[in-house]
Amino acid sequence: MQMVSKVIKLDLDYSCDASHAYQQQRHYVSPWQGESAEHFAKRLLAYLSLYEQHPSFAKDNSAGKTPDLYIQDQQQHFQLWCQLELVPEKRRLRASHLADQLLLVLDEQETNKAQHDQWPANQRIFTLSSAQLAEFCLMLKSHMKLSVWREDPLLSITDGEHLLQLNLAALLEKPH
Template identity: 90%
Template sequence: MMQMASKVIKLDLQYSCDASHAYLQQRHYVSPWQGESAEHFAKRLLVYLSLYEQQPGFAKDDSGGKAPDLFIQDQQQHFQLWCQLELVAEKRRLRASHLADQLLLVLDEQETSKAEHDDWPANQRIFTLTSAQLAEFCQMLKSHMKLSVWREDPLLSITDGEHVLQLNLSALLEKPH
């Protein structure tokens, strides 16, 4: 596991989605958590880009499931989406599913197969990012990233001019089961 070396990542993002007529060019500053691995940071950034138009927020650090890793809140600070980037204890998942309209778990292949055996809160869903996808995106991680992201549901394409990663967002777009 590679640790993130940079304290702050400068992200120049060009985002386009024809369906929603969103054509945005913005600069963001994103900080890796203390001791965060590159894979985990990549996962966090990929989810952020996948939910970009809904303006998700980042947790300041890893709370082990006590608080969401990423979230979307309404004006009343109510969680519309609570996102965990790994499998947390069932007790924490149930609590999160009560506090939020939707609970999203972003897992790798092994965690997904483990989670599929659990009892699920009705508003929980899983989005699987494969190790190959994370490895591909890790190649794009730099202290100054220039990414072009274009969305054509259900696909999200991300490129830094050298590498291209395509994600199928079907699991994110479906309503929870």
């Protein structure tokens, strides 16, 4: 299913006792042209999982030539390069050279394929199940109101109707 909305208004209440992060913010997020709801859900879940590190969204899908989500330092060096699908090994190697960390946010099938490939030393994989993506897709609306609370290694997300819990252990580990 393709995203219909041009811009999503996201009112986010984020809290984490361990880091004393308590924030209420409004974000405007645009789906990429032709982006499926599942891919958009994956992008938002990756963003929420990395929220305290202040990730940025790519403006459009570049098929791995540029990151889908990223974190840069003040000198514009990539601290984190995040891809939301399995890209060719050559592009992953390039990304691993341009960034301190390479994060692949994959579904179960993509994770199984990736585990047969050779991994760059600074790459890690965060797997989102089909059930998790389907549950989060139920929360997608043109005006989303989400409450997110983090208690490592769990991230809990609710819109008042649905509740999704993600285990962030793979994001908290150091790369291979």
